[in-house]
Amino acid sequence: MSARRRWGLADGGRVGCLDLGNGVLLIPGEIEELRRELLDSVSDQEWVAAQAGFGDPELASE
């Protein structure tokens, strides 16, 4: 009940479910939305660093 209240789900809503292998984690909102936020959090500058292999020549785009 308290989770429902804290998450603003008193009148229903969506929760996401993450399989941790040894348990399941419930989060407010959709997993897809959280995944999108994570992927969007990478800046253009950070993608440039990725293309440079983060300093590892074996991971760099050639």
Add this chain to the structure above:
Amino acid sequence: MTQLVDDRVLAAVLRGDSPPKAQEPVYTTGYWYVRLCRAVLTSSGSSGVLSTSFASLPRAMRDQAMQALLELPDEIGLESLRTLAPLMGQLSRRHQLNVLGIEALAAAVFLEADVYLSAPSPRLEEALTAENRRAVIIE
């Protein structure tokens, strides 16, 4: 035609954007996937996402949650090194590429795929052309 996508194109697909070819199977490589995971996990922005969603979790659980979020969906194909290694060995004899590049080249050849890159990669592009595979730059 199978489409082989690099890390940044893969990120767009995982975010929900349409792949370059809407109806064709999407594959990536192990090293591009590693690079994507590393980009997300070292991103300064991701700490903001983590702080709002997972702040109160123990570190170990937070790490497991991140791994679960970065798990590759079944609809994204990925050929293992078990399959690609012999071909990578052969191709490395005629193309000077690092391990990321040689894996991408081998995957493209094995899958007979077009390769979609988020930035120019001249040496990989040249090798793909030599192996009769097409590279497309999406910027």
